[in-house]
Amino acid sequence: MSTLLKGAPVASAINEKMKETVAILREQSIVPTLAIVRVGERPDDLSYERGAMKRCASVGVEVRNVVFPEDVSKEEFYDGIDKLNKDDSVHGILVFRPVPKHLDNDRVRNAIVPEKDVDGCTDGSLAGVFTNTELGFTPCTAQAVMEVLSYYDIDCTGKEAAVIGRSLVVGRPLAMLLMHKNATVTVCHTRTKDVAKHTKEADILVVCSGQMESFGEEYVRPGQTVLDVGISWNEEKQKLCGDVKFDEVSPIVDAITPVPGGIGSVTTSVLVSHVVESAKRMADRS
Amino acid sequence: MSTLLKGAPVASAINEKMKETVAILREQSIVPTLAIVRVGERPDDLSYERGAMKRCASVGVEVRNVVFPEDVSKEEFYDGIDKLNKDDSVHGILVFRPVPKHLDNDRVRNAIVPEKDVDGCTDGSLAGVFTNTELGFTPCTAQAVMEVLSYYDIDCTGKEAAVIGRSLVVGRPLAMLLMHKNATVTVCHTRTKDVAKHTKEADILVVCSGQMESFGEEYVRPGQTVLDVGISWNEEKQKLCGDVKFDEVSPIVDAITPVPGGIGSVTTSVLVSHVVESAKRMADRS
Numbered sequence: 001m002s003t004l005l006k007g008a009p010v011a012s013a014i015n016e017k018m019k020e021t022v023a024i025l026r027e028q029s030i031v032p033t034l035a036i037v038r039v040g041e042r043p044d045d046l047s048y049e050r051g052a053m054k055r056c057a058s059v060g061v062e063v064r065n066v067v068f069p070e071d072v073s074k075e076e077f078y079d080g081i082d083k084l085n086k087d088d089s090v091h092g093i094l095v096f097r098p099v100p101k102h103l104d105n106d107r108v109r110n111a112i113v114p115e116k117d118v119d120g121c122t123d124g125s126l127a128g129v130f131t132n133t134e135l136g137f138t139p140c141t142a143q144a145v146m147e148v149l150s151y152y153d154i155d156c157t158g159k160e161a162a163v164i165g166r167s168l169v170v171g172r173p174l175a176m177l178l179m180h181k182n183a184t185v186t187v188c189h190t191r192t193k194d195v196a197k198h199t200k201e202a203d204i205l206v207v208c209s210g211q212m213e214s215f216g217e218e219y220v221r222p223g224q225t226v227l228d229v230g231i232s233w234n235e236e237k238q239k240l241c242g243d244v245k246f247d248e249v250s251p252i253v254d255a256i257t258p259v260p261g262g263i264g265s266v267t268t269s270v271l272v273s274h275v276v277e278s279a280k281r282m283a284d285r286s
Numbered sequence: 287m288s289t290l291l292k293g294a295p296v297a298s299a300i301n302e303k304m305k306e307t308v309a310i311l312r313e314q315s316i317v318p319t320l321a322i323v324r325v326g327e328r329p330d331d332l333s334y335e336r337g338a339m340k341r342c343a344s345v346g347v348e349v350r351n352v353v354f355p356e357d358v359s360k361e362e363f364y365d366g367i368d369k370l371n372k373d374d375s376v377h378g379i380l381v382f383r384p385v386p387k388h389l390d391n392d393r394v395r396n397a398i399v400p401e402k403d404v405d406g407c408t409d410g411s412l413a414g415v416f417t418n419t420e421l422g423f424t425p426c427t428a429q430a431v432m433e434v435l436s437y438y439d440i441d442c443t444g445k446e447a448a449v450i451g452r453s454l455v456v457g458r459p460l461a462m463l464l465m466h467k468n469a470t471v472t473v474c475h476t477r478t479k480d481v482a483k484h485t486k487e488a489d490i491l492v493v494c495s496g497q498m499e500s501f502g503e504e505y506v507r508p509g510q511t512v513l514d515v516g517i518s519w520n521e522e523k524q525k526l527c528g529d530v531k532f533d534e535v536s537p538i539v540d541a542i543t544p545v546p547g548g549i550g551s552v553t554t555s556v557l558v559s560h561v562v563e564s565a566k567r568m569a570d571r572s
Contacts, residue, residue, distance in 0.1 A: 123421060127409035130416045131454055135409060158479045166465060168417055175461075175473075179452060182477040184484065187461075191468040193444045198470065 003152075003255040005227070007144075007265030010151040014269040015059055018276050022060040025279055032279035033062040034118065034272070035084045037095040039077070039103065040070040045096040048268075052094070055268045061275050064090065070100055077103055078111060085113045091282060092118035092275035115281070118274035120173075129173045132180045134281075137274045142173040144266035145206055145227050146181070148257060154204065154225055156181035162202035163187045164195065164215065164243075170208040170229055178204070195219065207243045216245040217252060226256040231264050289438075289541040291513070293430075293551035296437040300555040301345050304562050308346040311565055318565035319348040320404065320558070321370045323381040325363070325389065326356040331382040334554075338380070341554045347561050350376065356386055363389055364397060371399045377568060378404030378561035401567070404560035406459075415459045418466045420567075423560045428459040430552035431492055431513050432467070434543060440490070440511055442467035448488035449473045450481065450501065450529075456494040456515055464490070481505065493529045502531040503538060512542040517550050 022032055034056055038045050049065075056063045066084070068077055077099075084090050093116045098105050114124025114136035120143075125136030138146075149156065161183040165171040171187060178185045183204065188195045199205055199219040207215045208229035220226065230243030242259030250256050257263055308318055320342055324331050335351075342349050352370070354363055363385075370376050379402045384391050400410025400422035406429075411422030424432075435442065447469040451457035457473060464471045469490065474481045485491055485505040493501045494515035506512065516529030528545030536542050543549055 123410065123413035123417065126416050127413040130412050130458060131409065158477050160479075172416060172462070172465075176458070179458075179473055179475070182475075184472065184474055184478040186470065186472040187465055188470055189465070189468075191444050192470040193446075 002250050002253050004250075005148055005152055005225075005255050005257045005262065007148065007257065007262045010144075010148050010266045011269040013151060014147065014266070014273050015055075018059045018061075018269075018273050021276050021280060025276070025283065026060065028283060030279055030283055031062050031089075032060070032091050032276045033064060033089055034092045034094060034275045035064045035066055035087075035090045037066045037068070037081065037084070037093065039068045039072060039096065039099050042096070048096070051268050052271060055272050056275070059272060059276070061272055072103070074103060078107075081108075081111045085116065088282070090116065091279040092116050092271075094119050094271065097121070116278060118271055118278060120274075121169075126168070126173070129176050132176075137277070138177065139169050139173045140267045140270045140274070141170050141208075141229060141263065142177055143270045144263050145174055145229065146177050147266055147270060148227060148263060149181075149204070149225075152255070154255075156183040156204065159183045159203040160201055161185045161204040161206065162199050163206045163208065164199065165189065165208035165210060165229075167208065167210070174206055174208065178206075209243050211243055213241050213243070213245050215243050215249065217248040220249050220252050222252055222254065224253045224255075226253050227263060228257050228259050229263050231259055288536050288539050290536075291434055291438055291511075291541050291543045291548065293434065293543065293548045296430075296434050296552045297555040299437060300433065300552070300559050301341075304345045304347075304555075304559050307562050307566060311562070311569065312346065314569060316565055316569055317348050317375075318346070318377050318562045319350060319375055320378045320380060320561045321350045321352055321373075321376045323352045323354070323367065323370070323379065325354045325358060325382070325385050328382070334382070337554050338557060341558050342561070345558060345562070347558055358389070360389060364393075367394075367397045371402065374568075376402065377564040378402050378557075380405050380557065383407070402564060404557055404564060406560075407455075412454070412459070415462050418462075423563070424463065425455050425459045426553045426556045426560070427456050427494075427515060427549065428463055429556045430549050431460055431515065432463050433552055433556060434513060434549060435467075435490070435511075438541070440541075442469040442490065445469045445489040446487055447471045447490040447492065448484050449492045449494065450485065451475065451494035451496060451515075453494065453496070460492055460494065464492075495529050497529055499527050499529070499531050501529050501535065503534040506535050506538050508538055508540065510539045510541075512539050513549060514543050514545050515549050517545055 093112045117136045120137045120139035128135030161178045166189040206227045212232040228242035228244040234241040240260045403422045406423045406425035414421030447464045452475040492513045498518040514528035514530040520527040526546045
C-alpha cells in the first residue's frame with residue numbers, strides 16, 4: 001500500500017508560517033487584507049468564499065466582501081475593481097470567475113494589477129511563472145502541488161515528471177514550476193499518442209486532465225509519486241472523486257494524494273499565503 | 287543522407303508575404319517602421335543591425351536608428367525609449383542587449399510596450415506565448431524554428447518533441463509553441479539524467495543548449511527531424527558551428543537544419559515580419 005500524501009499537514013505548516021508573518025506585519029500596523037469580489041450568488045462561489053473567509057480568519061487576515069448583483073453594469077464592476085487596485089489597505093483581490101458574459105471574462109482576467117493578483121490569473125502572474133521571477137503570484141492549485149512535494153521532501157532535481165493536462169491554470173504553470181525545480185518534464189495531453197509510455201517512465205506524475213477517474217492502473221508502475229489535481233462530484237458514487245482511479249492506482253504506486261483531502265485542501269492556504277506575501281512585499285517596497 | 291532544411295527558402299516565403307502586406311499598408315499611407323536602439327558600437331550589434339536594415343529595406347520597412355553613447359544617462363536612455371513607445375509612426379522597437387550595466391538589463395527588458403516588442407523580450411510577449419494569445423510577439427528565434435517546421439510541412443500533432451535547453455529566449459518558449467501545435471514536449475536540460483533516452487524517443491529534436499558541437503550521434507536515430515538553434519564561432523575550425531555535431535548526426539537522421547544557413551537565417555525575417563504585423567494590428571485597432 002502506498003503512502004498517503006494528505007493535504008492537511010501541508011496546509012497546517014503553511015498556516016503556522018503565515019501566522020508568524022501576520023503577527024510581524026500587524027506590529028507594524030499592517031493588516032493583510034483580501035478583497036473577495038463576487039457577482040451574483042452561485043453556490044460554488046459561496047462555498048469557496050466561506051472556506052477562504054474561515055482560513056483568513058484563522059490566520060489573522062481580514063476579508064473585504066465586495067458583492068455585485070448579476071446585472072451589474074460593466075462600468076460599475078470595473079470601477080469597483082479599479083478602486084480595489086488603488087486601495088493601499090487591500091493586498092489581494094480574488095474575483096470569482098466566470099463572471100456573467102456581459103462583463104467579459106477575458107478582460108476580467110487582467111483587470112487586477114499583478115501585485116494584488118493572489119489567484120495568479122493575470123498575464124503578469126503567468127509571465128512570472130514562465131520567467132521564474134516574483135511578478136504577481138503563482139496559480140494557487142499549481143503551487144499547492146509544489147507545496148505537497150516540498151512538505152513530503154520529494155526532491156525534483158534530476159527526476160522525470162509527467163504532467164497530464166495542459167490547461168493554463170494548472171498543467172502549463174506546473175510544467176514550468178517542476179522545470180524550475182530541475183525536473184525533466186513532459187506534458188501529455190489529448191493529442192499525445194502514447195500517454196502510458198510517458199507516465200510509466202516518470203517518477204512524479206501530476207494528473208490534471210479534468211477527466212474524472214480516467215487515470216487507471218495501465219498508466220502507473222511501482223515507485224512513483226502520484227499527485228491528483230482533479231476534483232469532481234461523482235453522481236453515481238455520490239462522492240467527490242479525482243482524475244485518478246484511486247482504488248486501482250494506490251496499491252501500485254509509492255505515494256499518492258487522496259481526493260478529497262489532498263491537493264484541494266492546500267489550495268486555500270496557498271491563496272491566503274499570497275495575501276500575506278503581498279502585504280509583506282508592499283511593506284518592503286515602502 | 288538526410289534532407290537539408292535550409293533557412294533561405296523559408297525566409298524568402300516570409301519576405302514575399304510581407305511585401306504584399308507592406309504594399310497594402312502603404313496604400314493606406316502606413317509605413318511600417320522599426321526603431322533600432324543601440325548603445326555604443328559593439329561589433330555584434332553593428333553586424334545584426336546591418337542585416338536587419340538590409341532585410342527591412344528589401345521588403346519596404348523603414349528603419350529609424352537611435353544610437354546612444356556608452357555613457358548615456360539612465361534618464362536620457364529611458365526617455366528615448368519612452369518617446370518611441372508613444373510615437374505612433376514607430377511600429378516596432380528593437381533594443382540591443384545586454385545594455386551597459388548602469389542602464390539595468392532587467393529594466394530594459396520591460397521598458398518597451400508589448401505592442402511594439404517585435405523582439406519578444408517583454409513579460410507581455412512571454413505571457414502571450416504562454417497563454418497562446420496575440421499579446422506582444424513571439425521571441426524571434428523560437429518562432430523561426432516553428433516557421434521552418436511549417437514551411438517544410440512537418441506536422442507537430444501527435445509527434446514527440448524534445449527540446450534540449452530551457453532558456454527564457456528559446457527553450458521555454460519553444461516548448462510552449464510546440465505544445466500549442468499539439469506535440470508532446472519534453473524539455474531536457476543540464477539536470478536531466480538521461481538526455482539520450484529522451485532524444486532517441488523524440489520525432490522532432492530542437493537543440494538549443496548553447497553548447498557548441500555537443501550533440502552527437504549518441505543522441506539520435508533514423509527518422510528524426512533535427513533543428514539546430516546554436517550558432518557559435520569555432521576558433522579551431524575557423525567557422526560557424528551549431529550545437530549539433532553536424533557531420534555525425536546528419537547521416538543518421540531524416541532531416542536537419544544546417545549551421546550557418548538554417549534557423550539563424552530565418553530569424554531576421556521573423557523580426558521584420560513582426561514590425562509589419564504590428565503596423566497591421568495598429569491599423570486594425572484605429
